[in-house]
Amino acid sequence: MMGGLTLHLPQFPHSSVHIGLYTSVSNAATIRKELLAGNTRYSYAFVDPRGVLSLAHVLAAVYRALTDMQAGTLRTKTLSSEIVFAFGGTMNIAETLRRFGINDNSDSLLVVKVDTDQMERTNSVWNELEGIIQGTSIPVTDENIEKLTDIETIRKNYKIQQGISLANRSEVTKIVTGAIALRGYL
Amino acid sequence: MTLFRKLWSFAYPGFSFSHFHRVMATRTLSVMPLGNVTLPSAISEALALTLIAQGAEAQIYFSVEHPFIPATYLTGTNSQPSAGYILKYRPPKRYRHNALDAQLTKHRTLSEARILYKLFLAGISVPQLIAVDPRQGLIWMENIDGQSLKSWIWAQETEMEERQVDEGEDAQAQKRVHIIKPVLLAVGSEIAKLHFLETVHGDLTTSNVLLRDSSRVEAITVTFSDKPMVKDPVIIDFGLAQQSTLPEDKAVDLYVLERAFISTHPIHSEEYVEWVLEGYVAGFGRGKKTAMFKVNEIMRKLDAVRLRGRKRSMVG
Ligand SMILES: Nc1ncnc2c1ncn2[C@@H]1O[C@H](COP(=O)(O)OP(=O)(O)OP(=O)(O)O)[C@@H](O)[C@H]1O
Ligand SMILES: [Mg+2]
Numbered sequence: 449m450m451g452g453l454t455l456h457l458p459q460f461p462h463s464s465v466h467i468g469l470y471t472s473v474s475n476a477a478t479i480r481k482e483l484l485a486g487n488t489r490y491s492y493a494f495v496d497p498r499g500v501l502s503l504a505h506v507l508a509a510v511y512r513a514l515t516d517m518q519a520g521t522l523r524t525k526t527l528s529s530e531i532v533f534a535f536g537g538t539m540n541i542a543e544t545l546r547r548f549g550i551n552d553n554s555d556s557l558l559v560v561k562v563d564t565d566q567m568e569r570t571n572s573v574w575n576e577l578e579g580i581i582q583g584t585s586i587p588v589t590d591e592n593i594e595k596l597t598d599i600e601t602i603r604k605n606y607k608i609q610q611g612i613s614l615a616n617r618s619e620v621t622k623i624v625t626g627a628i629a630l631r632g633y634l
Numbered sequence: 635m636t637l638f639r640k641l642w643s644f645a646y647p648g649f650s651f652s653h654f655h656r657v658m659a660t661r662t663l664s665v666m667p668l669g670n671v672t673l674p675s676a677i678s679e680a681l682a683l684t685l686i687a688q689g690a691e692a693q694i695y696f697s698v699e700h701p702f703i704p705a706t707y708l709t710g711t712n713s714q715p716s717a718g719y720i721l722k723y724r725p726p727k728r729y730r731h732n733a734l735d736a737q738l739t740k741h742r743t744l745s746e747a748r749i750l751y752k753l754f755l756a757g758i759s760v761p762q763l764i765a766v767d768p769r770q771g772l773i774w775m776e777n778i779d780g781q782s783l784k785s786w787i788w789a790q791e792t793e794m795e796e797r798q799v800d801e802g803e804d805a806q807a808q809k810r811v812h813i814i815k816p817v818l819l820a821v822g823s824e825i826a827k828l829h830f831l832e833t834v835h836g837d838l839t840t841s842n843v844l845l846r847d848s849s850r851v852e853a854i855t856v857t858f859s860d861k862p863m864v865k866d867p868v869i870i871d872f873g874l875a876q877q878s879t880l881p882e883d884k885a886v887d888l889y890v891l892e893r894a895f896i897s898t899h900p901i902h903s904e905e906y907v908e909w910v911l912e913g914y915v916a917g918f919g920r921g922k923k924t925a926m927f928k929v930n931e932i933m934r935k936l937d938a939v940r941l942r943g944r945k946r947s948m949v950g
Contacts, residue, residue: 455707458699459680504703511702511765518676519769612755626751626763633744633768 451587452574457507460514466573467506468559469497469592473583476554483550490580493531493560494550497596499605500535500558502621503588508628509534510560517564531560536624536631537605547605556596557581558588590617673723674770683721691742692873695721701765701774717779719764722746724771739771742873747773749833749872758827759846759868778868780847783821784840784898786865787906790814791899810902815909817845821867822913825887828869829932830919834883836874839894844868881928885935888914889943 452468482490500506512534516522524530524541533541535548550557559581561573578585586592599614606627614620672678673695681701687694697719700708708716724739726732747766750773754760764774781789790813794806801809821843828835835842845865878884891910895903915933919925 455704457702458704459677459701461680503707507702507707508765515765515767519767521769622762623755625765626754629763629765630747630751633766634748 451585451592452577453588454573457511457514459511462564463514464563464569465507465510466559466561466563467503467588468574468577468581469557469586469588469596470559470581470583471556471586471596473555473557473581475582476550476557477552479557479580480550480552489576491526491528491561492577492580493528495532495535495548495558495560496550496554497556497558497593498598498601499548500593501597501602501617501624502590502593504621505624506558506560506593508625509536510562512536512628512631514562514564527562527564528560531562534628534631535605536628537607539632557583558593558596672725673721674772677721677772691724691727693723693725695723696777697721718777720761720775720777722773722775726771736769740768743771743773744768746872746875749875750775753828753831753833753869753872756827756831758831759824759866760872761868761870778844778846778870780845780865780868782841783817783843783845783867784894786817786845787814787840787899791902810905814906817865817867818906818909819913819916820865822910822915823917824867824869825891825910826914826917826919826929829884829887830925832877832879834876834878834887835869835872836876836887837871838869838887838891840891840898841894842869842871844870881931881935882939884932885939888932888936889939892940893943 452466454464454466456462456464479490479494483494495506509531513522513527513530516530516534517527522530524533529545532549533544536544537547538544559577563569574585594617599620602608602620602624603610603614606624608614608620608623612623673683673693677683681697681699683695683697685693686696699705700716700719701721724743726739727735743766747763747768750760750763754762761775761778764776766773780786790810794801794809797806824843825835825838844867846868847865876883888911892903892907895906895910899906911933915929918929918932
């Protein structure tokens with residue numbers, strides 16, 4: 449059963465945002481190799497969900513990438529890689545992709561694809577991903593995302609001081625939302 | 635320097651959202667004094683935005699929708715029902731040189747966004763920063779649902795005056811202590827937290843403090859006492875805010891607020907300022923010794939700034 453989610457950001461109603469969530473992933477290293485080789489079939493943002501807090505967190509990164517694309521200031525080659533980069537933390541592209549993107553040892557994955565051209569491709573996206581990822585698709589909900597978060601990874605990636613509690617997820621989402629908005633501007 | 639801004643904020647006194655839906659129509663501004671200064675079309679076409687305030691350099695829009703979280707997913711992320719969102723827009727100005735203008739807009743927008751975020755992280759009561767686009771002069775933030783301090787005090791005073799005939803002077807003075815004082819103590823304490831972080835506001839008026847109807851734990855704990863519901867002051871408008879370690883700059887902030895009280899609430903302004911300062915002194919560094927030293931220095935500077943202000947107004 450497909451658990452993928454397709455939605456539209458209010459400010460970008462013409463772009464379809466597809467988000468998939470996978471557990472028990474067994475071929476992360478292969479996916480990463482194809483990505484590095486520039487295989488165009490793999491033009492998705494492959495994110496390690498250990499660094500993801502909530503759906504709102506994902507959407508903040510997608511929004512940042514879309515506004516930068518609109519302004520013509522993408523830092524990376526594609527919108528997909530820009531989404532991973534937009535998760536932020538640092539201005540160093542390689543470092544950010546390593547922190548938030550897929551790793552050889554990733555055993556779960558959050559995948560994002562944005563269609564900016566109004567073409568309805570929803571089904572082909574899920575089919576294509578089924579061919580790429582060896583794993584189990586689960587519904588994209590905050591509950592499921594939460595189970596995969598490693599809160600200390602969040603603290604490290606966003607350099608959140610020890611004094612600030614990470615117990616309340618919606619408060620932490622506010623913190624990372626601001627960090628994503630201001631990345632490169634602080 | 636800020637006189638022009640001041641005139642604008644008097645011309646368009648604080649708009650608050652407590653009765654948003656009821657009075658929206660009367661509050662919506664139709665003036666566009668700077669010519670072609672409308673929002674980037676990609677945004678105005680996508681979202682239903684309502685212009686609710688027009689300042690000297692910024693337009694304030696209200697949006698029911700979040701810029702990037704569809705309504706159906708908002709409930710999952712926010713425990714409280716959403717009060718909507720604010721888009722602060724600094725449009726390009728025609729009378730400024732283009733390249734310079736773009737630089738200035740970018741600088742002011744970024745500076746405000748950075749300070750908002752920094753204060754939010756430090757636990758100061760400010761609107762949450764949601765997004766910023768310095769190139770287009772846009773800041774998205776949380777809408778604070780509540781009146782400005784200015785209109786709230788006006789409302790309280792009006793209500794008390796209407797009852798004056800039955801209640802008399804003493805009862806009223808007591809009511810002010812009971813209702814207005816706790817709020818002004820909280821306002822003073824919030825400003826103290828801001829200053830303790832070596833941040834000065836730059837335009838601290840009674841319209842730039844909003845009172846959020848407190849829906850948090852405190853509200854529950856006071857239910858059983860006879861205390862009125864405590865309003866939660868939120869400081870807004872950091873367009874002119876700066877980092878400063880100087881006591882003098884903090885004193886000027888307080889002086890600007892004092893002047894705002896005097897011009898908008900003349901009858902009881904003395905009492906109001908006293909309460910704000912009481913909250914300020916008590917809240918500054920929460921009684922730490924070094925903090926007491928600093929706050930005394932700020933109070934001394936405030937006296938000096940007042941004196942200077944008086945001399946200046948005598949000269950004319
Ligand atoms: N986050 C917010 N929530 C609710 N109302 C807001 C918020 N931000 C602004 N407002 C309303 O809009 C008015 C103007 O906002 P603000 O003071 O930030 O802009 P401004 O004074 O025009 O800016 P500037 O003069 O610095 O260019 C406020 O007095 C308040 O009524
Ligand atoms: Mg203002």
